[in-house]
Structures are given as C-alpha cells and as structure tokens.
Amino acid sequence: MTASLLKIGELASRTGSSVETIRYYEQQNLLPQPPRSAGNYRLYGDAHVKRLQFIRHCRSLDMTLDEIRALLDFRDHPQQDCTGVNALLDHHIGHVAHRIEELRALQIQLEELRSRCRxxxxxxxxxxxxxxxxxxxxxxKNLGSHAGGCH
Incomplete structure (x- = not known):
C-alpha cells in the first residue's frame, strides 16, 4: 500500500464509481477487500484505484463480470500466455456484432411501427x-435482450 490511503467515498469520487458499486465488486471478488482502519473504515490504495479503473473500462466496453474476472486473472498473472485474452475478446466482439444485428432489427421494427401514425x-x-x-x-419478434450487458 502507498502512503495515500482513501476511504470508500474518496475512491468512489476519484474513479467515478458509486460506493454501492465498489462494495458490489468486492462481494464479487473483482476488487480485493481492503484493510480497515482502527475506526473500521475501508482504506484503499493506488492498486485499488487502478484495478477499479480497469474494471470500469471493461464495463464501458459492455463486458460481463465473468469476462472481467477472466481478464483480471490474466492481469494478475502477467507471465501467462495471452491467447486466452485474445479468445475472450474475439468472443466478445462476436457478441457485439450479434447485438448490433438485433438492434438493427429492433430499429426496423420501431420505424415500421412509427410509420403507422403520421x-x-x-x-x-x-x-x-x-x-x-x-x-x-x-x-x-424475438429481438433478444433489451438490457445492455446481458450476455
């Protein structure tokens, strides 16, 4: 740990996360449990900040928690071969392509519906x-899930 320790609210502010999200990531074992102060406050260091930023970037790319967990495992074991990272990303790209097809079909259906009332x-x-x-x-028509990130 570094000399600059952050409480959970400060970590949330620095990373643009909510306190609830940070606690959730801890429960999901994506973010390691931090040490606690004498007053029982969670104390986060630079490693937590970087890991949370990594997780948030992955989420912004619509990756699932399982995909993020796998990427974090590679990140935590830098001597591993990155073939699995490539395979994971290829699979995710395929999912995104499929979702785009679903969204195009949804757009066509909505435009057809909209054309009924001029x-x-x-x-x-x-x-x-x-x-x-x-x-x-x-x-x-089954156009898949409307909720993003549900794969």
Missing part, C-alpha cells in the same frame, strides 16, 4: 398503439 389524432385511432396491440395478440 398525424395528430386521438389515442384511440393511433396506429402505433393499434400496432402494439396487434403484436400482443400475434407472435412478437
């Missing part, structure tokens, strides 16, 4: 609402 009219006559009712009674 003017101002009552909600009862709204083509969009009628189209949504038609989908409910018919078989909706």
């Amino acid at each position: 003017g101002t009219q009552t909600a009862e006559a709204c083509g969009i609402l009628q189209g949504l009712e038609d989908v409910e009674t018919g078989e909706p």
Whole structure:
C-alpha cells in the first residue's frame, strides 16, 4: 500500500464509481477487500484505484463480470500466455456484432411501427398503439435482450 490511503467515498469520487458499486465488486471478488482502519473504515490504495479503473473500462466496453474476472486473472498473472485474452475478446466482439444485428432489427421494427401514425389524432385511432396491440395478440419478434450487458 502507498502512503495515500482513501476511504470508500474518496475512491468512489476519484474513479467515478458509486460506493454501492465498489462494495458490489468486492462481494464479487473483482476488487480485493481492503484493510480497515482502527475506526473500521475501508482504506484503499493506488492498486485499488487502478484495478477499479480497469474494471470500469471493461464495463464501458459492455463486458460481463465473468469476462472481467477472466481478464483480471490474466492481469494478475502477467507471465501467462495471452491467447486466452485474445479468445475472450474475439468472443466478445462476436457478441457485439450479434447485438448490433438485433438492434438493427429492433430499429426496423420501431420505424415500421412509427410509420403507422403520421398525424395528430386521438389515442384511440393511433396506429402505433393499434400496432402494439396487434403484436400482443400475434407472435412478437424475438429481438433478444433489451438490457445492455446481458450476455
């Protein structure tokens, strides 16, 4: 540890994370448990800051916690061959490509739905609402998960 130790709120502020997220990453064993002060405060050092920034960068790339965990294992064992890192990233790229296809199909479906209502009219006559009712009674298209990062 370095001489500059941070409490959890300071770590959150420095990394743009929430306190809840930091605690969650600790529970998920992505971020190591920090030592505690005599007053039982968590005390984080530079290694925690760097690791949390790494995790946040991975999350910004829509990586799952399992993918991040695997990358952290490589990072923690720098003598390992990086073939697994390449394979993980190739798999993630494939997932992103698939998600883009799903989003394009979603865009087409939404544009078609939007085209059903061009003017101002009552909600009862709204083509969009009628189209949504038609989908409910018919078989909706499966466009995958709408929640990002769910893979």
